[in-house]
Amino acid sequence: MFKKNRVSYLYRTAQPPTLAAFRPWGIQRELVVQDLPDSLQKYETLNCRQNSFHFFQINLTYFLLLLDINKTKGMESPQKSVGSQALNYGIVTGLVMVVYALLLYVFDATTNQYLGYGSYVILLIGIIIATKFFRDKENNGYLNYSKGIGLGTLMALYSSIISGIFTFVLYKYIDPQAIEPMLQQAKEEMYRRGIEGDQLEQSIAVTRQFLKPHWMAISGIFYTTIVGLILSLVVSVFLKRTEQER
16 A cells, blocks of 8 residues: 555656646546555545646746747847848948949049049948947947947948949940040049150050959949948947947
8 A cells, every 4th residue: 555655656746847748647647546545545636636737827827928928029129230231221322322423424524533532422421320320229229349340341342332333334334435534534644643655555554454344343342342441440439339338
């Protein structure tokens, strides 16, 4: 009699309090209770039901808690990463730079060096807007220095790729002769520096190679990204914000 009771007790305490093990444990528990003497079956059956109800309450509470946590997470808006934010603003900034370059082409001002700096002004404005929006709207009002630099540099890279594609298409397919005014401007600049004769011809030949559409696009991507890095270094100094500074 005592041996069966001890086996029944050990079997009961060894069961894990999980919802998956609840039903098998209940079935096996009833089988063990039936093997006990009549004087103990009533007590053990009642104890079994109480423990079963207790485990059911624990599992039900745990399930409802998980359900509430998942529902709360679903209602929260996920924060955008630096890469996605840089991509979005890089595309917009790149398209604005394309429109600006197209205006310069239409008004025959592609050789104007001062107007050419307008693309970098557009890039600077885009970096400022993207960094400030990411800090205030997507990153809970905080921004460390390295993340600001990464955001601005990536944005400059994406925008330069779009601008580079436009440059390649324009001078390769739309108007290949538009490179000649640039080559003439470079030749006049060499005259002013005192370069003449064979040295002038060699310099013009080298310049002509670098004014091919694919080299113009590649160099544009490279220099625009470098400029974006420098601008991001400056912008992040003023827009960075930590918990201590807030």
